[in-house]
Amino acid sequence: xxxxxxxxxxxxxxxxxxxxxxxxxxxxxxxxxxxxxxxxxxxxxxxxxxxxxxxxxxxxxxxxxxxxxxxxxxxxxxxxxxxxxxxxxxxxxxxxxxxxxxxxxxxxxxxxxxxxxxxxxxxxxxxxxxxxxxxxxxxxxxxxxxxxxxxxxxxxxxxxxxxxxxxxxxxxxxxxxxxxxxxxxxxxxxxxxxxxxxxxxxxxxxxxxxxxxxxxxxxxxxxxxxxxxxxxxxxxxxxxxxxxxxxxxxxxxxxxxxxxxxxxxxxxxxxxxxxxxxxxxxxxxxxxxxxxxxxxxxxxxxxxxxxxxxxxxxxxxxxxxxxxxxxxxxxxxxxxxxxxxxxxxxxxxxxxxxxxxxxxxxxxxxx
Amino acid sequence: xxxxxxxxxxxxxxxxxxxxxxxxxxxxxxxxxxxxxxxxxxxxxxxxxxxxxxxxxxxxxxxxxxxxxxxxxxxxxxxxxxxxxxxxxxxxxxxxxxxxxxxxxxxxxxxxxxxxxxxxxxxxxxxxxxxxxxxxxxxxxxxxxxxxxxxxxxxxxxxxxxxxxxxxxxxxxxxxxxxxxxxxxxxxxxxxxxxxxxxxxxxxxxxxxxxxxxxxxxxxxxxxxxxxxxxxxxxxxxxxxxxxxxxxxxxxxxxxxxxxxxxxxxxxxxxxxxx
Numbered sequence: 001x002x003x004x005x006x007x008x009x010x011x012x013x014x015x016x017x018x019x020x021x022x023x024x025x026x027x028x029x030x031x032x033x034x035x036x037x038x039x040x041x042x043x044x045x046x047x048x049x050x051x052x053x054x055x056x057x058x059x060x061x062x063x064x065x066x067x068x069x070x071x072x073x074x075x076x077x078x079x080x081x082x083x084x085x086x087x088x089x090x091x092x093x094x095x096x097x098x099x100x101x102x103x104x105x106x107x108x109x110x111x112x113x114x115x116x117x118x119x120x121x122x123x124x125x126x127x128x129x130x131x132x133x134x135x136x137x138x139x140x141x142x143x144x145x146x147x148x149x150x151x152x153x154x155x156x157x158x159x160x161x162x163x164x165x166x167x168x169x170x171x172x173x174x175x176x177x178x179x180x181x182x183x184x185x186x187x188x189x190x191x192x193x194x195x196x197x198x199x200x201x202x203x204x205x206x207x208x209x210x211x212x213x214x215x216x217x218x219x220x221x222x223x224x225x226x227x228x229x230x231x232x233x234x235x236x237x238x239x240x241x242x243x244x245x246x247x248x249x250x251x252x253x254x255x256x257x258x259x260x261x262x263x264x265x266x267x268x269x270x271x272x273x274x275x276x277x278x279x280x281x282x283x284x285x286x287x288x289x290x291x292x293x294x295x296x297x298x299x300x301x302x303x304x305x306x307x308x309x310x311x312x313x314x315x316x317x318x319x320x321x322x323x324x325x326x327x328x329x330x331x332x333x334x335x336x337x338x339x340x341x342x343x344x345x346x347x348x349x350x351x352x353x354x355x356x357x358x359x360x361x362x363x364x365x366x367x
Numbered sequence: 368x369x370x371x372x373x374x375x376x377x378x379x380x381x382x383x384x385x386x387x388x389x390x391x392x393x394x395x396x397x398x399x400x401x402x403x404x405x406x407x408x409x410x411x412x413x414x415x416x417x418x419x420x421x422x423x424x425x426x427x428x429x430x431x432x433x434x435x436x437x438x439x440x441x442x443x444x445x446x447x448x449x450x451x452x453x454x455x456x457x458x459x460x461x462x463x464x465x466x467x468x469x470x471x472x473x474x475x476x477x478x479x480x481x482x483x484x485x486x487x488x489x490x491x492x493x494x495x496x497x498x499x500x501x502x503x504x505x506x507x508x509x510x511x512x513x514x515x516x517x518x519x520x521x522x523x524x525x526x527x528x529x530x531x532x533x534x535x536x537x538x539x540x541x542x543x544x545x546x547x548x549x550x551x552x553x554x555x556x557x558x559x560x561x562x563x564x565x566x567x568x569x570x571x572x573x574x575x576x577x578x579x580x581x582x583x584x585x586x587x588x589x590x591x592x593x594x595x596x597x598x599x600x601x602x603x604x605x606x607x608x609x610x611x612x613x614x615x616x617x618x619x620x621x622x623x624x625x626x627x628x629x630x631x632x633x634x635x636x637x638x639x640x641x642x
Binding site: 092159 | 535540
């Protein structure tokens with residue numbers, strides 16, 4: 001029980017100071033993480049950031065070099081995989097090729113000596129849940145990618161696992177099926193109130209499916225937050241850059257007010273909202289990196305009121321259907337902007353425009 | 368220019384001729400010996416073309432007490448040796464491929480070493496060892512020696528087999544709640560069946576055919592069928608040799624058909640070609 005005191009009661013899965021080396025490479029660097037019951041949690045990061053390694057450690061398929069792992073409050077760091085009661089969906093689905101859909105799903109129940117008479121109705125129910133009724137006698141090779149994915153999902157949830165682990169389950173599907181499966185998996189885990197840990201490098205998938213996202217880079221967990229927090233208030237340039245597009249501007253702090261930070265970007269004076277978490281250690285004269293999302297920048301032909309209004313010239317305009325991407329040059333500063341088509345009047349290349357952004361939408365980080 | 372053309376043409380002709388020559392010698396002795404095996408009973412010496420026609424030499428062979436005695440050793444020997452080397456190789460390959468046990472790669476090189484040590488040397492060494500242990504002339508000694516020479520084949524075939532096993536299937540079974548034994552029985556074993564069959568057959572054939580090492584370990588009482596045939600070739604040069612060759616060829620053919628039906632001949636030969 002001494003170990004358990006570290007873990008809050010709400011956490012279904014807790015990683016405490018986990019490290020893992022492969023040879024001399026540090027794959028996971030002192031990672032701590034808590035996932036609350038019923039949460040859809042996504043580990044997001046570029047390939048090689050350690051997200052799959054983290055997932056495999058939770059599954060028990062890899063042993064950490066240091067640190068502790070708790071599932072439902074009990075310490076499972078050394079517990080064998082088969083005793084952890086987890087469901088896992090693999091990137092390749094890993095369906096048993098010589099077993100039918102029914103037998104694939106029954107695998108987890110049979111090794112648990114689940115009563116035979118209750119097995120068939122349960123499997124029927126789970127097949128219905130994943131919309132595969134009637135396909136129980138097919139072999140995996142006779143199914144489409146999306147269907148195989150559903151079998152893998154059904155197989156992983158049928159025995160009601162403590163936690164569902166998803167290892168890039170959507171990456172082998174084509175775009176349309178992927179979009180559909182995103183919604184289905186999200187709905188399913190919500191309906192069953194399953195604690196889910198998903199691994200992906202696809203930011204769109206992470207933002208649209210998750211309750212909480214943990215962004216990883218080079219073995220470290222950089223930021224944990226809701227999709228909106230991660231997107232709107234990244235605490236680190238890596239996060240800002242990896243999730244969505246952003247404009248990075250080199251700036252120097254020119255003044256500090258109670259509510260605002262004054263920044264000089266070349267000759268432009270920019271106001272940023274002063275944020276206690278972010279700016280308390282800032283000094284005048286310090287060089288920082290300023291970032292602003294393209295869609296937070298508004299473009300008008302007439303000069304608007306407010307702070308951070310600059311005049312510039314449209315250098316590029318790329319049409320994307322529902323929106324257009326612009327590059328606007330203000331003196332020597334280039335800003336990428338995005339605006340929904342139909343919302344403001346048409347702006348084309350060479351036009352003189354005013355760009356404007358809110359001090360709250362700026363984000364300051366270390367150079 | 369014309370000179371170069373002539374030279375290339377001559378070279379091509381030479382290569383074609385040599386290839387034909389090799390192919391000719393690949394097939395002709397076999398054709399000769401097989402046709403000789405159907406020689407009539409009056410043919411007392413191995414000669415081509417055969418004199419007469421009949422199955423009498425097959426009859427003589429199959430009723431020969433020497434041949435029966437050899438078979439009585441060779442068949443159980445081949446089965447025991449290849450099953451033993453299969454089991455040892457399987458544990459070694461699992462240690463190597465699945466658990467990266469320290470030192471297992473050294474053990475692998477050690478177990479593969481009979482491939483580079485001349486069989487004659489192994490034979491002499493085994494002879495001395497078994498004499499010292501008082502095992503010389505026993506069936507058990509032959510089994511031990513044959514395990515040594517069939518082991519490299521079993522290891523290579525199983526290694527190649529494991530390359531084709533999807534490790535994520537084993538991981539999936541573990542996450543579904545299967546312990547290591549169940550994972551092996553329900554997932555690994557069905558995936559390596561073909562390799563097990565191939566390993567058994569290659570081990571059996573290697574054991575059945577071995578002469579060089581076995582020659583040091585036999586006694587008049589405990590001898591293999593290959594040694595019996597080899598012994599005949601120095602004493603009685605009759606079509607019984609051809610009939611014995613015929614039996615072995617047909618038996619090998621049968622094995623290849625079984626192999627082809629179970630795993631496919633291409634895959635089986637690929638196992639052996641793999642290093």
